[in-house]
Amino acid sequence: MALRFDYLEPRTVEEAIALLSRYGGTAKLIAGGTDLLNAIRSKLLAPQHVVDIGSIPGLDSFTYDDHGTLSIGALATLRAVETSAQVKNHHTIISEAAGQIGSIAIRNVGTIAGNLCHASPAADMAPSLLALGAKAKIVEPAGERTVALDDFFAGPGRTVLAHDELLVEIEVPAMPPQAKAVYLKHAIRGAADLSIVGVAVMASLEDGCCRNVKIALGAVAPTPMRARNSENVLEGKTLNHALIENAGRAASDECRPITDVRASADYRREMVKVLTQWAIKRVIAENEQANNEAAAKATATT
Amino acid sequence: MKQRPKQQPRRDGLEMKRHITLRINGTEEELHVEPWWTLSHVLRDELSLIGTKEGCAGGHCGACTVLIDGKAVMSCLYLAMKARGREIMTIEGLKGKDGELHPLQEAFIEHFAVQCGYCIPGMILTAKAMLDENPNPTEEEIRAGLNGNICRCTGYVKIVDAIMSAAAEAKV
Numbered sequence: 001m002a003l004r005f006d007y008l009e010p011r012t013v014e015e016a017i018a019l020l021s022r023y024g025g026t027a028k029l030i031a032g033g034t035d036l037l038n039a040i041r042s043k044l045l046a047p048q049h050v051v052d053i054g055s056i057p058g059l060d061s062f063t064y065d066d067h068g069t070l071s072i073g074a075l076a077t078l079r080a081v082e083t084s085a086q087v088k089n090h091h092t093i094i095s096e097a098a099g100q101i102g103s104i105a106i107r108n109v110g111t112i113a114g115n116l117c118h119a120s121p122a123a124d125m126a127p128s129l130l131a132l133g134a135k136a137k138i139v140e141p142a143g144e145r146t147v148a149l150d151d152f153f154a155g156p157g158r159t160v161l162a163h164d165e166l167l168v169e170i171e172v173p174a175m176p177p178q179a180k181a182v183y184l185k186h187a188i189r190g191a192a193d194l195s196i197v198g199v200a201v202m203a204s205l206e207d208g209c210c211r212n213v214k215i216a217l218g219a220v221a222p223t224p225m226r227a228r229n230s231e232n233v234l235e236g237k238t239l240n241h242a243l244i245e246n247a248g249r250a251a252s253d254e255c256r257p258i259t260d261v262r263a264s265a266d267y268r269r270e271m272v273k274v275l276t277q278w279a280i281k282r283v284i285a286e287n288e289q290a291n292n293e294a295a296a297k298a299t300a301t302t
Numbered sequence: 303m304k305q306r307p308k309q310q311p312r313r314d315g316l317e318m319k320r321h322i323t324l325r326i327n328g329t330e331e332e333l334h335v336e337p338w339w340t341l342s343h344v345l346r347d348e349l350s351l352i353g354t355k356e357g358c359a360g361g362h363c364g365a366c367t368v369l370i371d372g373k374a375v376m377s378c379l380y381l382a383m384k385a386r387g388r389e390i391m392t393i394e395g396l397k398g399k400d401g402e403l404h405p406l407q408e409a410f411i412e413h414f415a416v417q418c419g420y421c422i423p424g425m426i427l428t429a430k431a432m433l434d435e436n437p438n439p440t441e442e443e444i445r446a447g448l449n450g451n452i453c454r455c456t457g458y459v460k461i462v463d464a465i466m467s468a469a470a471e472a473k474v
Contacts, residue, residue, distance in 0.1 A: 007320075007337030007383055034379045037340070038360050050337070054384060079373075103450020105367050105374040105428065192362070192449045 003040050005050045013139050013168060016053050021141055021164040023049045029166065030054070031075055032109040034102070035118040044157075059168065064090065068174025072112050074167055078125075079107035091172060093181035093200065097128040100183070100191045113167050116152065119159045119223070120194075126153070126224030127200035128183045129172065130216035137169040146171070153223035176212040178204040180286040184275045188262075195219045196263045197271040199251075201279035203234065205287035210234040215247075215276065220255035220268050227251040230276060239284060248277035322386050326351070327395025335382045342366045342377035345392060353393035353423045357452070364451030367424035368392050374431040376450075393423035396430070406430055409468035410461070417455030425451050429465045439469060 008027075010016040020027050028047035030036050031054065039045040053059065053074060060075035062084065070091055072081060081087055082098035101107060101115060101124045115125040116136070126149070134149045141164055149170075152159055161167060175181065181202035187193035198218030204211045213234040215227040230251035237243055257268035319334040326349065335344055342359075345351040345368070357365035359378045366378040369391040396404045406426050409415075416422050425448065432439060432447040439447065444465050445458070453461060 005338055037379050105376045105450050106361055108373045108375055190449055
């Protein structure tokens with residue numbers, strides 16, 4: 001690696017913030033480093049100081065509280081979250097999305113928080129976390145603030161984090177009781193490849209009516225984005241084929257893709273429509289299956 | 303414990319090389335490293351453990367895979383500084399006490415899974431981590447587990463066969 005940097009190892013979050021404050025924009029945080037080292041090597045970044053938060057105790061945990069809120073620490077690896085039985089059970093979509101990023105060897109080192117802070121428009125954790133209404137807990141020199149993930153991304157490679165702020169935790173609220181959620185990633189070489197389009201859909205089906213609808217898209221705008229028009233098409237409506245069709249079209253209309261080496265803007269737009277429709281159908285199917293199972297259980301007990 | 307030569311003082315303003323100890327294949331290695339050196343660089347260029355290959359140097363090809371605390375890691379995207387206090391295993395550390403090959407290595411030979419060989423250390427270590435976690439993988443699981451390891455020669459069929467057979471042997 002041609003570029004040189006000084007390497008600093010704070011032992012507490014406060015120490016890390018102090019170092020970031022002292023070195024201004026010339027310092028960069030490193031967690032797993034799978035994104036940062038690549039960016040340094042390809043000369044996209046040239047930090048003079050690299051602040052490794054890897055020795056700060058406690059940041060690698062991910063825990064559930066009494067309300068079913070999942071708190072993911074800054075150092076929790078993609079692989080640890082992907083393989084957690086608890087996360088698989090309560091936030092299946094998070095576990096599935098984490099399992100679709102890079103190879104196992106990347107996921108053993110890369111972190112959920114790092115995937116968000118790198119702020120790639122194609123970040124595979126973002127759509128699912130947006131659809132679940134996640135929040136970012138940020139520590140700054142003056143204290144702490146919490147930002148909805150909806151407001152976290154500022155542009156390609158940019159977030160609302162100032163140079164002396166640190167994302168310490170991602171809070172994922174419990175899913176609404178009957179809601180199901182699905183993330184579909186479209187890429188040529190599977191998980192190891194970057195997404196051409198990513199679509200996350202959460203919804204519940206109550207008496208044939210769509211509720212709790214949240215849809216988020218990746219790789220089709222300068223930042224990961226919510227597809228609110230598409231959500232509005234579904235929310236509170238009785239489900240039928242035309243509705244799913246329209247929801248897909250709405251998402252396709254509101255995304256703002258570009259043409260690059262992976263795909264053309266037109267292709268991405270078309271795939272947003274298709275994948276949104278597929279994801280809605282998958283969510284509905286999971287809802288129906290759960291309802292049927294619940295009904296079968298009810299009959300069995302009576 | 304091997305002693306490395308002492309370093310010269312430097313004038314470019316950055317801190318001196320760091321004196322660290324890494325535990326590699328069961329041996330403690332004392333090293334003077336620049337903080338930006340990757341583990342693959344240290345393994346190959348400082349310790350001459352050239353079984354570890356570097357293909358893309360960007361985490362895409364898997365040739366540089368080593369095991370850290372038993373888990374597969376791309377050593378080209380891993381700072382040597384981060385490896386302190388951990389157990390590192392390279393392909394050189396896979397052989398048994400008397401130098402005998404690991405069953406996975408035997409299976410790769412048996413099944414003609416090696417052509418040019420460049421990807422093989424990464425393939426075998428990835429397979430080892432996979433089988434340690436899941437001793438009974440399906441073919442699909444093996445293929446999914448290898449998706450970060452690129453081979454441009456074999457077409458993967460014989461590599462998958464070799465891993466399947468090593469897993470089956472271990473059960474007997």
